[in-house]
Amino acid sequence: MSDGDEEARVRGVGVTYEERRGELIEAALRTVEQGGVDALTFRRVATEAGVSLGRVQHYFTNRTDLLRATYAHVQRLTRQRIEADLAKAGVEPSSLLVVRIILRSLVPTTPSRLAHRRVAQMFDTAALEDAAMVKELRTGHTELVDFLALQLGKAREEGDVADGVDPARAATVLLALASGLGDLVLIGHTAAPYAQDLLDEQLDRIVRGGS
Known part of the structure; x- marks a missing residue:
């Protein structure tokens, strides 16, 4: 043959x-x-x-090749879930609403999203032992922070964010908060609706220029 x-x-x-x-x-x-x-x-x-x-x-080629390919797929699924949530908001949501939707999407609210978050966490942990996967993880977070900062900057121009707010610093803090709340939901420590309420509360405080 x-x-x-x-x-x-x-x-x-x-x-x-x-x-x-x-x-x-x-x-x-x-x-x-x-x-x-x-x-x-x-x-x-x-x-x-x-x-x-x-x-x-x-x-x-080998298990590492398979692991990296599967991890990249998990990353793509995460992006697709965020894009799906944004699509539900309408044709042209405000920049601040885009930020809110993205942050809320990081807090799993359904069984399927909980399962996805659990698998993503497994891969994130495994990524720490593989330089290529660490690079992809870092790149993904950098792109997300940059996008959030861009939207916060636009929201500031639109008058929805206080003039004194630094978009890059706010984006980093908000992403860390959303990720941490997502982890608390994942382990059953915090209910998803309560976690999203906390996230909304902190987002509103930060964009008003509060500490």
Whole structure:
């Protein structure tokens, strides 16, 4: 069998390389949801996906490659959830409302979002042991802080944020607060509605220039 024939057999008729790889990443994500990051092995992913071990090995060089790809997918899902929340707000929400929606989206309020937050936390912890994943984690946070700061700057121009507020400092504090409240909800310490009320309260205080 030629290399081309083998590739066609592995991919399947009508299924692109990226689609097949994406299916394996989804199986890897389910594997982590069920058993944690330590459970992420080629064999377990193959079982979860219902394919041969060789199929997984064909699409991923090693476990690190699979881990990084799955982590990148988790990051994409987080962005998609934020984008979905923004879409619900209407065509052109105010800059301050954009900030509020993004921050509130970091506090999980449904079982599916709690599950996603739990898996994201697992990967964030695992990322500390991998330079490439740490870089992606840092980049993601930097982009989010920068975007929040941009929106706060616009909100200041629109008169919704006090003149003395530093958008970059406020964005960093607010992101840390939202992330921390999300963690408290995740471990069952704080109810999601109460956490979001606290977040709204602190956001309103900060944008008014309060401490």
